[in-house]
Amino acid sequence: MEPRSRDTRSALSDVASGQREGAAGPATGRALVLEPVLRRAPSQHAAERTPAEKLDEAVGLARGIDLDVAQAGVVTLNAARPATLLGKGKVDEIAGVLRTLEAGIVVVDGALTPVQQRNLEQAWNAKVIDRTGLILEIFGRRARTREGALQVEHAHLTYQKSRLVRTWTHLERQRGGFGFLGGPGETQLEADRRMIEERLAKIDSELAKVKRTRALHRESRRRVPYPIVALVGYTNAGKSTLFNRMTQARVLSADMLFATLDPTLRALDLPHGNRIILSDTVGFISDLPTMLVAAFRATLEEVIEADVILHVRDVSHDETEAQSHDVRRVLGELGIEASDPRLIEVWNKIDRLDSNERMRVFNLAERSSDRHPQVTVSALTGEGIDRLVIAIEERLAKKRQMLHVSLDPSDGAGLSWLYRHSEVLSREMKEDGRLAVNVRADAKNAELVKHKYPEAIEDKPD
Ligand code: GTP
Numbered sequence: 001m002e003p004r005s006r007d008t009r010s011a012l013s014d015v016a017s018g019q020r021e022g023a024a025g026p027a028t029g030r031a032l033v034l035e036p037v038l039r040r041a042p043s044q045h046a047a048e049r050t051p052a053e054k055l056d057e058a059v060g061l062a063r064g065i066d067l068d069v070a071q072a073g074v075v076t077l078n079a080a081r082p083a084t085l086l087g088k089g090k091v092d093e094i095a096g097v098l099r100t101l102e103a104g105i106v107v108v109d110g111a112l113t114p115v116q117q118r119n120l121e122q123a124w125n126a127k128v129i130d131r132t133g134l135i136l137e138i139f140g141r142r143a144r145t146r147e148g149a150l151q152v153e154h155a156h157l158t159y160q161k162s163r164l165v166r167t168w169t170h171l172e173r174q175r176g177g178f179g180f181l182g183g184p185g186e187t188q189l190e191a192d193r194r195m196i197e198e199r200l201a202k203i204d205s206e207l208a209k210v211k212r213t214r215a216l217h218r219e220s221r222r223r224v225p226y227p228i229v230a231l232v233g234y235t236n237a238g239k240s241t242l243f244n245r246m247t248q249a250r251v252l253s254a255d256m257l258f259a260t261l262d263p264t265l266r267a268l269d270l271p272h273g274n275r276i277i278l279s280d281t282v283g284f285i286s287d288l289p290t291m292l293v294a295a296f297r298a299t300l301e302e303v304i305e306a307d308v309i310l311h312v313r314d315v316s317h318d319e320t321e322a323q324s325h326d327v328r329r330v331l332g333e334l335g336i337e338a339s340d341p342r343l344i345e346v347w348n349k350i351d352r353l354d355s356n357e358r359m360r361v362f363n364l365a366e367r368s369s370d371r372h373p374q375v376t377v378s379a380l381t382g383e384g385i386d387r388l389v390i391a392i393e394e395r396l397a398k399k400r401q402m403l404h405v406s407l408d409p410s411d412g413a414g415l416s417w418l419y420r421h422s423e424v425l426s427r428e429m430k431e432d433g434r435l436a437v438n439v440r441a442d443a444k445n446a447e448l449v450k451h452k453y454p455e456a457i458e459d460k461p462d
Contacts, residue, residue, distance in 0.1 A: 029067055029068065029103075029104050029105040029127075030067075030068045030070050030101065030102060030103040030104060030105065031062055031067040031068060031069050031070060031103055031104075031105040031106065031107055032069075032070060032071050032072070032094070032097065032098060032101060032103045032105070032106050032107070033055065033058050033059050033062050033069055033071075033072040033073075033106075033107045033109065034072075034073060034074075034075050034094070034106060034107065034108050034109065035051050035052075035054050035055035035058060035072075035073070035074045035075065035109045035110075036075050036077055036080075036085060036086065036108060036109070036110045037051045037074055037075065037076050037077065038076075038077055038078075038079070038080065039076055039077065039078050049286065049319065049322050051074045052074065053318070053319050053322065054109060055072055055073070055074055055109065056318070056319070057109075057286065057319065058072070058107060058109035058131070058134070059072045060236070061134055061135070061138055061235075061285075062107050062134065064138055064141075064235075064236070065134070065137045065138055065141060067105060067107070070101040070102075070103050071097065071101055071103070075090060075094075077090075081116075082113075082115070082116070083115065083116065083119050084116055084119045084120055084123065085108070085110070085112060085116045085120070086120075091120070091123050091124075092123075094106070094124065095123060095124050095125075098124055098125075098126055103126065104126050104127060105126060105127045105128075105129065106120070106124060106126050106127070106128045106129070107128075107129050107130075107134055108120070108128060108129070108130050108131070109130075109131050109134075110130060110131055111130055111131060111132065112128065112130040114162060114163040117130065117163065132159060133159070135285060136152065136155060136156045136159060138235070138285070139152045139155075140152045140153065140156060146210050147207065147210045147211065150203050150206055150207050150210060151207070153199075153203055154200065154203045154204075154207070157196050157199055157200050157203070158200070160192075160196060161193065161196045161197075161200075226267065226275045226276055226277050227274070227276050227277070227307035227308065227396055227399075227442055228276070228277045228279055228302065228305065228306045228307050228308075229276050229277070229278050229279065229306065229307065229308040229309075229310060229392060230278075230279045230281060230302055230303045230306035230308070230309050230310065231243055231278070231279065231280050231281060231310045231312055232281050232284070232300075232303055232309060232310070232311055232312065232327060232331065233283065233284065233310075233311060233312035233313060233314075233327060233346075234283060234284045234285070234313070234314065234323035234324070234326065234327055235283030235284060235285050236283065236314065237283065237312045237313055237314045237323070237348060238312055238314060238348040238349060238379045238380075239280055239281070239283065239312045240280060241348075241379040241380060242310075242312055242346065242348065242377070242379035243266070243278060243280045244379075245379045245380075245382060245385060246268065246278060246385065246388075246389075247266045247268050247278060265277055265278070265279050265280075266278045270389055270392065270393055271389060271393075272393055273423070274392075274393055274396055276308075276392070276396070279302045279303075279306065281300060281302065281303060284323075284326055284327045284330055285326075286322075286323075286326045297334075300330075300334060303331075303334065303336070304334055304335065304336070306342065307342060307395075307396065307399060307442060308342050308344060308392055308395045308396065309331075309336065309340070309342045309343050309344070310344050310346050310388075310392075311324070311327060311328075311331075311343055311344070311345050311346065312346045312348050312379075313327075313345060313346065313347055313348060314348055314349050315347040315348065315349060315350065315353070315361055315376075316349040316350070316352035316353055317349075324345075338372075339371075339372075341371065341395075341398070342395065343372065344373050344374075344375060344388075344391050344392065344395060345368075345372070345373070345374040345375070346374075346375055346377055346388060347361060347365060347374055347375065347376045347377065348377055348378065348379050349378060349379075349380070350362075350376045350377065350378050350383065350384065351378040351380055351381050351383065361376055362376055373391050373394075373395075375387050375388045375391050396442070399442050399443055400423075400440050400441060400442050400443075400446070401440070401441060401442075401443065401446040401458060401459065402425075402438065402439070402440050402458070402459035403422070403438070403439050403440075403441065403446060403449050403450070403453075403456045403457065403458055403459070404436060404437070404438055404456060404457040404458075404459070405418065405436075405437045405438075405439060405449065405453045405456045406430075406434045406435070406436055406437075406453075406455065406456075407434065407435040407436075407437055408434065408435070409429065409433070409434070409435045411435075414452075414453075415427075415435070415437065417452070418437060418439055418449070421441065421445045421448050421449060422439040422440060422441035422445050422446075422449055423439060423440045423441065424437060424438075424439050425438045425439060425440055426438045446458075
């Protein structure tokens, strides 16, 4: 094993000094994290992570599920062994490391076949989790909607079903995850399989129900004339913190409508009177296991329809570029290109930068073009949130159209309809006895106004 020396987040130094990790919360186990790398790996793209960076990410993810990471290292392989992935020498060496560390969990940041997993568990007398398992656990804990939770559980059970060769697989849910870690030992293969199948069938029918409700919600939201501002970003970038920060002072009582149905949606008023709906999404992650792609996509449908997309980035992170690349790639797959005028990059966690870095990042953001704004903020301290709000308002203003509608003064219903579907800027009685109403509306509502009042005259967008 080649331990990492550069990384300050690597737990190796802590082992040396006898400290334990995981002070932030109760650890679910003492773990070793391994990054297997084939010696003759194909050449890397510039934006792709190096093994060391991948290991850093895996350590971060392992800590994200409360593992007490005792040690982490890159393991170089000449070839992948079908039975154990690693060669016998490495397997034995690691068994020794595990005994010294008294670690009972090994995270292998790669794909393991069920057989490899079982053999390694036997050789190491430890639980072994591969990358898919790790990510499933994370998604399980972080699923923010009922649908998300169901989708992840579905993916997790499917994964477990394929691995019913192990000795410790079981179906108990623990600690908010899906019972991946810990729990009583013996598998009753048949019983487990049956339980999994029954549960999968139940999830399928629940999912169908949730989807129907979701479609209804979306429909009712479409009828609300408020633009949707969606937060996207790599896991841990600070989306939820920003979501809470932005909604803190401005949550509306009308919000309850959404809050009870979906905790990821909040209505709020921006200073210049724009009412928006802020939508939080699940965090992105590199190399998303295929099983989770569907679950992930479902939560991202909101983004495709959003009026403004905030791409939240942790600019204090060493891998901020690689993370951003991953996010942009997934957005691209959803049809949202880098040049999409709805995008605003939010450079978060500037409070963690030293003064030089801060200056550099501020200058870069300052130079960003109007078409691709980049806003520096700290969701934690609140710095820059006002700049972000202005940037959102500017984006929204760009999308809106001015329309002049002429009404019969007695048409009170028509006027109140306009108030509900657009921003009424002025009303004036004309000499011809008609009421001239100037309104501003986003593209969606402008269409509605034009449909209802085909004679409405349109201004160029402001
Ligand atoms: P996922 O749920 O994985 O998608 O993460 P997220 O993007 O919602 O991140 P979250 O808001 O949970 O924040 C992750 C961690 O970063 C938390 O410990 C936050 O307290 C911290 N954090 C968020 N914003 C800031 C910031 O501006 N500065 C600092 N120093 N920490 C921050």
